[in-house]
Amino acid sequence: MSIKERAVTAHGRGSGDIGRVVRLQGAERRAESRWREEELGLGQVLAKYPDISPFVIIKADVQRRGVIYTQAALGEVDPDRHMTKVRSDYCEKNDLAPVSLMLRDGTTIFTEGFMAGRHREPYVVDAASGRIVLTDEGRVIEEVSYWEKPDYYDKFTSRGTPMWQVVSARPQRLTIHPNQYCDFWKRKGQGCKFCVMAEIYNSTDKPPLLHVEDIIETVAEAVKEPGRNVNIFLTGGSLLGGDALLEEELDLYLKILTGISALFGGRKFPSQLISTAFSREQLRRLYDQTGLATYTADIEVLNKDLFMWICPGKASTFGYDGWMERLYQAVDIFGPGNVNTGIVAGVELARPKGFASEDEAIASDIAEAEKLARRGIAVVSCVWRALKGSVFQRQKPPSLEYYIRLAKGLDNIRRTHGISVDMDNYRRCGNHPDTDLGRI
């Protein structure tokens, strides 16, 4: 039976009793009781969008609602084999639960621990007969597996730093967050309203900046693993200072990327940087002096007024049009298909200033994405979770159908304009339902 059939027809004849759920952070909140009646559920969305990958639909819903684990599911975790620890700008986790999940088709699901939304019940990961499954209301939705741990993860740098704290891993990507804080959060009211970087930083004792030597050493170790990595990715909080705006941030990335480039003989290598929007001259240095292949500066929300409200620091420093202009300049340097911009999909519906309806939001998003695509820039979307510690933590993210309509729309735009999905595809990143659709 296909997963679609299972999800659509299996009501009331699921896998039997779900094992005892382990309640950790976030799971104790009671979800709104009527949300299932107010929006299309997974089965209905699967049935309504038969041309969209059911795996991508499941992924979007799991990322939207979060997951919790039963004791049986946690019993399937092998800390020697599976990733359980992660340190990034958006997550600090050192318990024995799996970091995230993978579906049978290779689609990644980002759960980053036990995240559960406030407004809707999370999915439950359970296990039986050695099979790990995603369940909802007692019904088995689909088989999942846990992300496997890379070889370098339990090693230490020569400075004695655990490598997992320096470079985090996705199934096929090395992720580097050199700056774990953000200058916008140092200015009152200037941080992005969906962002938890400051909350995560303040709740840990981690240093704000990683040592460049630690990073280079960890990457050098990590890239030895056969068949593991297809991308080296850098991002972090903004560093606005220096002789000119963002020079401090640029210098940091130049040092790191120069060191990593040397590992590959100075050649361009599969890589992506998401930074604050650099100037043309800064982008030129980045491209000419390092092996960096692709570039991203996240606009976060595709509407000028909402950008000013939701990303006040970015807006007051660069402006919406100024940010866009820097993206256009990046295409001149890195080339079409090698530059994109990310949005936190759904924040444009945040109350009280957001769009009144999902229809309006999607129409506006698609129109702006079209404009960017005409200049060779793709828009990629992340599923917004109103995370604890963010200004928007009490907001209600949109419906599953919104995410599927948006993903389909962004995928169509990329196809129409012939923009390659390679730089941010399902293996290289895996956090974008719209780029997952580019597999076929």
Next chain:
Amino acid sequence: MGIDLSAEARAAFRDNGTVKALASADTKGVPHLAFKESLRLRADGLIEYREYIESSTTNRNMTASIWFGIPVSVALLTPDERSFLIRGSVVRALIAGLEFRRHYEQVRLRPGDLDLSTVWLIEPEYERENTLAKRKAEEEQAHPLHKHVDRLVPVDKGQS
């Protein structure tokens, strides 16, 4: 529903001289056929094959198959010209992890600086031997009317 392959089909998979091909289709039904030397029968009864090219038509079609339940077919032709058709469902894509790594390391030992995109797993659901002599006998048994009548005219051996 998965099936166990016949002893003959299993032997065909084991024979290094067997030619193996994989037929897939895209979401519009456009067929694609490619020879895939890496097709192999696993101990668990699934068929696996290694896709080396990420953006190949087969790789895209296999993705469409696992997403939308589009069946795929494997054709085997042995050195003694027996042929088998196996139809099945794509059930898993290995793109990372320990099992993928084992495949990757084997691929890297081969000449040609090959990369490995995906190891696809196919669950067999239907098998038929397509060897001509066998199919001809089956046809004559099941459809005795499917023939040209001139074949029924006794041949005058004196004229031949």
